[in-house]
Amino acid sequence: MDPFRYERAADTAAAVATIDASPGAKFLGGGTNLVDLMRLGVERPDLLVDVTRLGGDTIDDIADGGLRIGAAVRNSDLAADPRVCTRYPMLAQSLLSGASGQLRNLATTGGNLLQRTRCPYFQDVTKPCNKREPGTGCPAREGEHRNLAILGHSQHCVATHPSDMAVALAALDASVHVVGPAGKRAIPVVDLHRLPGDEPERDTMLERGELIVAVELPALAFAERSAYRKVRERASFSFALVSVAAALDVADGIVHDARIAFGGLAHKPWRAFAAEEALRGEPAGEAAFAAAADAELTQAQPLRDNAYKVALAKATLVQTLLELLP
Ligand SMILES: Cc1cc2nc3c(=O)[nH]c(=O)nc-3n(C[C@H](O)[C@H](O)[C@H](O)COP(=O)(O)OP(=O)(O)OC[C@H]3O[C@@H](n4cnc5c(N)ncnc54)[C@H](O)[C@@H]3O)c2cc1C
């Protein structure tokens, strides 16, 4: 690992100013992804600015009945919060499906959102990779891509986004609040992460030096009936092949509303707007759920070895929705 300096920022403004003034610097949350990537030589910052002690470690009720989650709130604390467990069970379940207890005790809300892809070529500095070194190529396209994207990929990158929590936040219409050199702004989680296009090196819409300070969850009464289902190669310590975050509002056997997002299928959490639209007004049941999955997955462009994900995503969505029926 290259030598680096470590600083503890005094406040948000100082953290942003330090990163803005130091091109080789990075924010440090729990370090569970960034430090691993430094060990591998994938990330090589010369300065780490610790942002875990800036006061953003609380979960607060907000006026509309939603929650404001500080960026430094640990994944374990968020998953255990009684308001999250009752009002947004899909979020608690998504967190508990990720990593391990020890990692969740360290991992922060801000860092979780910005963790980087698990594409094996990205993590191996002896291999070319457009995301790590723009212009070097994408060996995954013709190589090992069984676990990679079927939606929204490009010639330049077929990686998937790894965060489970981000999938639930995308389904719940959460927004990310940031402070940067140009001031404050809020970004819907559905717009935070990018599709790769011809700039796969850019994971998100954040500008250099923007610090995530909080995530806001709007009130959504029917999210009390929600779930996160993750399919993976083994029961723990494994990233999603396919995951589904879903909330379902059914009355008198008719779907009034739904919120659905997929994980493990794209370079970003994939909000399934077409599936949601297909469900509204339909009789709640397997036929409508399967049709909704088809409406979304018609956009899929599987690679040579990952067509199984289309059927798996459909089955996972149908099963998740069936379990949410009253
Ligand atoms: C063995 C293993 C298994 C795992 N399994 C899963 C899994 O199944 N599902 C899953 O979702 N995750 C999994 N993870 C990943 C884990 O969830 C992430 O490593 C963790 O959430 C990252 O949070 P952190 O606070 O440690 O981030 P860090 O590693 O500190 O930072 C990650 C990135 O975010 C940036 N950053 C941090 N905080 C901020 C901020 N406030 N504003 C702006 N930028 C910031 C950093 O500069 C860095 O680029 C696993 C990790 C390991 C090691």
Ligand code: SF4
């Ligand atoms: S899929 Fe993306 S991250 Fe993986 S090798 Fe290709 S460019 Fe790199």
